Each structure stands twice: as structure tokens, then as C-alpha cells.
Amino acid sequence: MSMLSLHNFQKSFGKQLILEIPELTFERGIHWIKGRNGSGKSTLFNCLAGLSPYQGEISLGEINLKKSPQAYKLKVNYSQSEPLFPEFLSGNDLINFFAKLKKAPAGQSKFLIQQLSVDAYADQPCGTYSSGMTKKLSIVLAFLGEPEWIILDEPLITLDVEAQQLVSKMIVESREKGVSFLFSTHQDFDNSLIKASHTYKVENRLLTPES
């Protein structure tokens, strides 16, 4: 399992510089990124997931995201804060698609959809889902395959308490199997659920370690 690192990283929208991270390595573990709304957490995650262009380098061990995007994306999974899925596709359509893309082991999709009770609605079109149902689907997609890292933007928002506990349990159990995590919250939450090993704050374009 490899470390995730940034080197001379900069992200701008037009002329506006949003983030500047000269050098940073995320060691294996569970990393909690804090920051107020608009500080740049989602922008950072979109870059780390390979969904948004940036300047500088992002690497997973020896795998450079710009040079080997497919190899990188096989090992780094992502759930967006408020995901939008095509409303005419069903949860099952997306799960089957992602399972192939991420080379999911046999039986994994079934296990995950049962674990989060997504099986109750996975045959319905995504356009009919509540925000909590959409969020649970996106969490299932983020766990598919054999990722080394899973990035979860605001993993607990819009979920009921039971689902929050299930997702927290999935994170803790996957960590025990060696998977590392980056997750964000814009407000404090009870860290005894997820047990983050490192915390950071996004502020003034910088990502500063807190512990």
C-alpha cells in the first residue's frame, strides 16, 4: 500500500489561485481534512481523484496521476460530497459499470449493497432517489474494487444516524485491511466514530497539518 503525495501542487480557477501545496505526503492511515465552506476541500479532492486539472504532480507511490491515470484511478476511489448521477440510470447500472471499471472481486457489489441497504432501491432510476439514498449509492461505488485509497468528501452528510454508523464501520474495517482514507467535513463531528489518525485544515490556500 502506497503513500499519496503532492509536489509543487497548485490549483487555480482562471487567475484565482485556490490552493498551493509545495510538498505533502499522506502516510497510510485515516486523514481528516477540515475547512470552512469554500476553503477548497472539494477542489483538492477533485484533483486527487483525477477529475480536475492542476499544476504540479500527484502520485500514488511510483504511479504518477498525469502519466498513468488509469493505473492511478484503479487504486484511488472517490465519493463526491453531493454526487449527481444520470437520473435515467439505476443504482444497479452504475454499480455494474463501476464494478467492471474498478475490477471488483466477485460478490463484492452484492455484499456492499446489502451492507448499506442499497439493495432496497438499486433497481430504481437515480432520479427518484433522496439525497441520503444517492449518498449511500456513492459510498458503495467508492468502495468497489481493491483501492489503496478512498477519498470521501463529507461522507456523513444527508445520512441518517444508522447509515452514518454503518459508513463509519466500513471505513474502520477497510482501514484494518490496509485501505487508507482522506475525508472532509466542514464542521466538527465525533471523531470516535471514524478514528482519524491525522487532521489538517484547509485555510488561506494552504493545507496545514494539525496533528
Ligand SMILES: Nc1ncnc2c1ncn2[C@@H]1O[C@H](COP(=O)(O)OP(=O)(O)OP(=O)(O)O)[C@@H](O)[C@H]1O
Ligand atoms: N468551477 C469553478 N470555477 C470557479 N471557481 C470555483 C469552481 N469550483 C470552486 N471554485 C471556487 O474555489 C473555492 C473552493 O471551493 P470548494 O468547493 O473546493 O470549497 P470547499 O472547501 O469544498 O467548500 P464546500 O464545502 O462549500 O464545497 C471557492 O472559492 C469556490 O468559489
